[in-house]
Amino acid sequence: MALAAASLLPILSTLTNYEYYTSAGINSGLTADKPNFYLNDKEIFIYSGAVHYFRVPRQYWRDRLRKLRAAGLNTVETYIPWNLHEPKSGVYDFGDGGNDMSDFLHLEEFLQIAKEEDLFAIIRSGPFICAEFEFGGFPSWLLRKENIEFRTSNSTYMNYVTGWFRVLMPILARFQFTNGGPVIMFQVENEYAVSGKHDLSYMKMLRDIMIDNGIQELLVTADNPIRKTYGTLPDLFLMTGNFDEDPKAQLDMLKEIQPNRPTMTMEFWSGWFDFWGGIHNNKTVDVFKYNYEQILKYPASVNIYMFHGGTNFGFLNGAGNLNYDDENSDYHSIVSSYEYISPLDETGDYTDKYWATKDLLEKYNPIKTQLPEVPPSPLKTAYASVKLEQEMFLFDMLKSITPVYSANVIPMEKLDINDGNGQSFGYIVYQKTGLTIPANAVLQIEGRVCDNFMVLVNGILVSPWLERSKDLHKVGTSMVKNSEIILSDKNLTEATLEIVVENWGRVNVGAYKQLKGLWQGGVKLDGEYLYDWTIYPLEFKSAWTNGLSNWKNALSDSIGPALYKGTLTINESPQDTFVYMKNWTKGIVIVNGFVLGRYARMGPIQTLYLPAPLLVEGNNTIIVFEHFKPASTVNFTRNHIYESF
Numbered sequence: 341m342a343l344a345a346a347s348l349l350p351i352l353s354t355l356t357n358y359e360y361y362t363s364a365g366i367n368s369g370l371t372a373d374k375p376n377f378y379l380n381d382k383e384i385f386i387y388s389g390a391v392h393y394f395r396v397p398r399q400y401w402r403d404r405l406r407k408l409r410a411a412g413l414n415t416v417e418t419y420i421p422w423n424l425h426e427p428k429s430g431v432y433d434f435g436d437g438g439n440d441m442s443d444f445l446h447l448e449e450f451l452q453i454a455k456e457e458d459l460f461a462i463i464r465s466g467p468f469i470c471a472e473f474e475f476g477g478f479p480s481w482l483l484r485k486e487n488i489e490f491r492t493s494n495s496t497y498m499n500y501v502t503g504w505f506r507v508l509m510p511i512l513a514r515f516q517f518t519n520g521g522p523v524i525m526f527q528v529e530n531e532y533a534v535s536g537k538h539d540l541s542y543m544k545m546l547r548d549i550m551i552d553n554g555i556q557e558l559l560v561t562a563d564n565p566i567r568k569t570y571g572t573l574p575d576l577f578l579m580t581g582n583f584d585e586d587p588k589a590q591l592d593m594l595k596e597i598q599p600n601r602p603t604m605t606m607e608f609w610s611g612w613f614d615f616w617g618g619i620h621n622n623k624t625v626d627v628f629k630y631n632y633e634q635i636l637k638y639p640a641s642v643n644i645y646m647f648h649g650g651t652n653f654g655f656l657n658g659a660g661n662l663n664y665d666d667e668n669s670d671y672h673s674i675v676s677s678y679e680y681i682s683p684l685d686e687t688g689d690y691t692d693k694y695w696a697t698k699d700l701l702e703k704y705n706p707i708k709t710q711l712p713e714v715p716p717s718p719l720k721t722a723y724a725s726v727k728l729e730q731e732m733f734l735f736d737m738l739k740s741i742t743p744v745y746s747a748n749v750i751p752m753e754k755l756d757i758n759d760g761n762g763q764s765f766g767y768i769v770y771q772k773t774g775l776t777i778p779a780n781a782v783l784q785i786e787g788r789v790c791d792n793f794m795v796l797v798n799g800i801l802v803s804p805w806l807e808r809s810k811d812l813h814k815v816g817t818s819m820v821k822n823s824e825i826i827l828s829d830k831n832l833t834e835a836t837l838e839i840v841v842e843n844w845g846r847v848n849v850g851a852y853k854q855l856k857g858l859w860q861g862g863v864k865l866d867g868e869y870l871y872d873w874t875i876y877p878l879e880f881k882s883a884w885t886n887g888l889s890n891w892k893n894a895l896s897d898s899i900g901p902a903l904y905k906g907t908l909t910i911n912e913s914p915q916d917t918f919v920y921m922k923n924w925t926k927g928i929v930i931v932n933g934f935v936l937g938r939y940a941r942m943g944p945i946q947t948l949y950l951p952a953p954l955l956v957e958g959n960n961t962i963i964v965f966e967h968f969k970p971a972s973t974v975n976f977t978r979n980h981i982y983e984s985f
């Protein structure tokens with residue numbers, strides 16, 4: 341008998357969530373052919389929350405999932421990042437790949453923990469995931485392929501998707517509900533209606549590959565309801581909706597598109613993310629609570645995006661480009677914190693939105709099953725500040741990198757390194773030695789730089805600093821087309837010129853030719869093209885960083901780009917902390933060889949979450965790569981600090 345949720349009496353049960361739905365054995369997975377979902381023939385409302393395993397240290401997965409369950413949710417949702425799991429074409433990493441991010445990639449362990457913590461799971465395996473993540477989850481080596489057309493049935497693109505799904509889907513298939521696992525639903529692609537592609541045969545191909553590789557649970561798509569069925573195939577997928585306001589109108593639209601089928605909000609945005617140079621977004625608990633209640637009351641199923649945002653560790657942040665062009669004409673990098681102002685903050689601590697969620701689910705969830713006790717809050721420490729007493733200039737850093745030689749400047753993806761997969765992340769350095777540079781000669785970089793640059797002459801920085809948000813519109817960034825810089829007021833011979841370009845994170849939606857470095861044109865000195873470049877990939881892989889020698893005592897008036905190093909000594913078991921980079925200008929922080937993330941004085945955030953599992957008892961090496969002007973210490977706090985310049 342299908343009753344609306346609100347009219348059901350609470351079932352006082354000592355059963356777990358999993359027992360409630362499976363005590364009579366498993367006969368069928370989730371169905372969507374009635375006005376509400378049924379799982380194994382029992383009516384279910386899916387109360388889900390997004391937690392991305394690749395944004396949370398593995399040691400914390402159980403803690404975050406238990407907290408999610410303790411709030412009364414019955415399902416966890418995660419995306420799957422193709423770029424991390426297939427870092428080189430045909431080479432897969434599910435936790436033991438020996439890459440810096442490997443420990444975040446034990447997908448099977450994450451799903452096993454979800455089941456142990458009494459949660460169902462929703463998998464959003466893309467291949468495109470957006471997620472404010474580097475290139476929307478696409479591997480950068482795809483950019484090496486000629487004429488590839490992303491997110492379409494283009495055969496070049498589909499060959500790589502098929503290769504990936506043939507590896508991924510059999511793993512996921514083992515964790516399906518009807519195989520005794522937690523996964524009840526798969527989302528195909530992601531907000532396909534706004535891709536501008538409208539190649540629905542592509543959507544069918546994705547479905548077919550999934551089914552051919554063992555996927556048997558319910559398949560859905562997700563788009564803003566206003567897009568109607570533009571990005572989906574109603575016969576093959578249930579459409580779910582993404583939105584954060586006006587739930588009734590949005591859900592009504594879904595009902596109209598799919599009468600007599602369940603309504604579900606796949607992304608109910610609990611908060612939002614921040615761009616460098618932008619304002620700190622802040623969606624209040626009142627707004628969150630009001631809209632969440634409207635969804636529960638409707639009644640509809642709902643996934644809170646994010647329930648726990650986590651962190652864009654390393655170089656893994658995405659970026660926005662509202663012009664949706666491949667030229668990089670309106671590029672905005674997203675910050676490393678993916679806190680998202682979600683119910684659990686970046687440290688896994690409780691916020692008002694957590695308690696609001698718990699209260700509302702107690703009120704509206706008709707199925708009462710056992711819940712764990714709410715776990716304690718995490719311990720945090722503000723460690724004593726660390727003096728960075730050693731330094732290494734670019735010149736010494738480059739000594740331990742094997743360069744690539746090229747007649748013209750080329751983007752990092754096209755470097756013939758990493759077994760033919762190019763450079764994915766970090767910085768790229770274009771060098772010319774033995775140059776004659778007349779006084780007041782102008783360096784011209786044709787097209788746009790991707791994404792910002794530092795120019796050095798004989799090791800001295802001569803380009804402007806990217807310090808304040810207003811500098812985002814000045815020479816040194818992709819906002820300026822055909823940059824020009826005067827190199828020196830002296831006549832120089834046998835000079836060395838270096839152009840250091842930062843890949844500040846690839847646009848995560850709407851642009852697909854996301855090459856990084858210099859590639860839109862040539863580089864000229866007083867109108868003459870410069871040829872025969874020595875190019876250094878500056879990837880900051882931990883093995884390289886940990887192997888650096890040649891450290892010198894830091895000068896008090898040092899200017900970057902340079903590395904600065906110090907030691908954080910911890911005499912007890914490490915705790916979570918935040919690295920406070922105020923008074924530094926722009927760069928990255930590296931802890932024990934692992935790239936923690938980016939900082940920039942412009943804000944809106946001045947801190948980087950440093951979780952305890954990245955620290956050890958004893959000495960920890962803190963290295964900062966600063967583009968411009970360093971401070972002498974790195975400080976630590978117990979909370980994020982938001983400030984803009």
Ligand SMILES: *[C@@H]1O[C@H](CO)[C@@H](O)[C@H](O)[C@H]1NC(C)=O
Binds near residue numbers: 489494496497
């Ligand atoms: C799609 O893939 C084929 C390879 O089969 C390629 O030749 C073609 O140019 C690709 N790109 C487009 C835009 O169709």
Ligand SMILES: *[C@@H]1O[C@H](CO)[C@@H](O)[C@H](O)[C@H]1NC(C)=O
Binds near residue numbers: 620622623624
């Ligand atoms: C968000 O805004 C509310 C009210 O405007 C304020 O109390 C709260 O401190 C803000 N939170 C953050 C993280 O800025």
Ligand SMILES: *[C@@H]1O[C@H](CO)[C@@H](O)[C@H](O)[C@H]1NC(C)=O
Binds near residue numbers: 779
């Ligand atoms: C650079 O060399 C030119 C040509 O020899 C000379 O005219 C000019 O004065 C020199 N400029 C400086 C700043 O030395």
Ligand SMILES: *[C@@H]1O[C@H](CO)[C@@H](O)[C@H](O)[C@H]1NC(C)=O
Binds near residue numbers: 923972
């Ligand atoms: C940080 O910078 C501000 C302004 O640039 C300066 O007044 C202050 O002394 C600096 N603090 C430290 C600890 O260096």
Ligand SMILES: *[C@@H]1O[C@H](CO)[C@@H](O)[C@H](O)[C@H]1NC(C)=O
Binds near residue numbers: 909958959
């Ligand atoms: C830890 O670092 C301190 C200060 O840099 C140094 O004096 C000490 O010898 C180091 N200890 C170990 C075990 O390496």
Ligand SMILES: *[C@@H]1O[C@H](CO)[C@@H](O)[C@H](O)[C@H]1NC(C)=O
Binds near residue numbers: 725922923973975
């Ligand atoms: C960082 O710590 C040092 C030493 O404790 C202190 O002097 C300085 O003011 C702190 N800097 C900031 C920006 O808080």
